[in-house]
Amino acid sequence: MTDSDPVYQEAFRQLTEWLQEAEARGLREPQAATLSTCGADGRVTSRVVLVRRVEPKGLVFFTNSLSVKGRQLAENPRAALCYYWDETGQQIRVEGVAHPIAPEESDAYWETRPRDAQLGSAVSRQSEVLVSREAFIGEVLALEAELQGRPVPRPDHWFGYRLEPDHIEFFINRPARMHERTVYVKSPEGWRREWRYP
Numbered sequence: 001m002t003d004s005d006p007v008y009q010e011a012f013r014q015l016t017e018w019l020q021e022a023e024a025r026g027l028r029e030p031q032a033a034t035l036s037t038c039g040a041d042g043r044v045t046s047r048v049v050l051v052r053r054v055e056p057k058g059l060v061f062f063t064n065s066l067s068v069k070g071r072q073l074a075e076n077p078r079a080a081l082c083y084y085w086d087e088t089g090q091q092i093r094v095e096g097v098a099h100p101i102a103p104e105e106s107d108a109y110w111e112t113r114p115r116d117a118q119l120g121s122a123v124s125r126q127s128e129v130l131v132s133r134e135a136f137i138g139e140v141l142a143l144e145a146e147l148q149g150r151p152v153p154r155p156d157h158w159f160g161y162r163l164e165p166d167h168i169e170f171f172i173n174r175p176a177r178m179h180e181r182t183v184y185v186k187s188p189e190g191w192r193r194e195w196r197y198p
């Protein structure tokens with residue numbers, strides 16, 4: 001079990017410590033990470049998402065499941081997240097399998113979002129062709145008028161995914177290219193830690 005493995009616990013502790021330090025230093029968008037996904041056709045795509053929760057079970061991000069990334073994850077749940085903070089020269093790479101979280105968990109997060117973000121997500125046909133920005137704004141205003149102040153329902157296709165790690169790497173930029181790489185890898189025998197040439 002990933003959660004109880006002491007080597008995984010060490011990796012998870014380091015992950016949360018680095019994220020907390022990044023927050024404390026006031027780095028811009030420390031939750032932002034590049035998410036790479038790959039569909040059945042083997043084509044790899046990457047984009048930035050906000051990793052909203054970092055839990056022993058995995059890293060949670062929210063998106064539209066009908067988007068390019070959502071469709072790719074439905075075909076192939078393997079995915080990778082990569083954080084990079086220029087200010088500190090740190091990179092964190094996390095690979096694993098991403099599955100939808102429970103609907104109640106997505107509801108709970110949805111309710112914390114500002115209303116304008118809810119409206120935008122409710123209307124957006126993310127990744128599809130948009131005729132004009134005015135069309136999008138018009139759809140948001142139309143939904144707001146229709147709701148007459150009632151709560152914005154979470155669309156069924158908008159939810160969280162939890163990326164359950166099987167590979168976590170911490171990289172620190174050091175002078176003269178003597179960078180440090182600490183890699184945690186899950187295997188059938190359990191988690192192991194190793195260092196790698198930079």
Ligand SMILES: Cc1cc2nc3c(=O)[nH]c(=O)nc-3n(C[C@H](O)[C@H](O)[C@H](O)COP(=O)(O)O)c2cc1C
Pocket residue numbers: 029032045046047048049050051061062063064067068069070126127
């Ligand atoms: C800083 C930043 C944070 C973002 N956070 C999210 C996010 O949490 N969820 C999301 O769906 N898109 C997010 N986006 C937009 C995505 O990068 C991307 O444009 C969108 O999800 C569509 O990707 P796709 O067509 O490859 O599926 C973010 C973009 C930036 C620049």
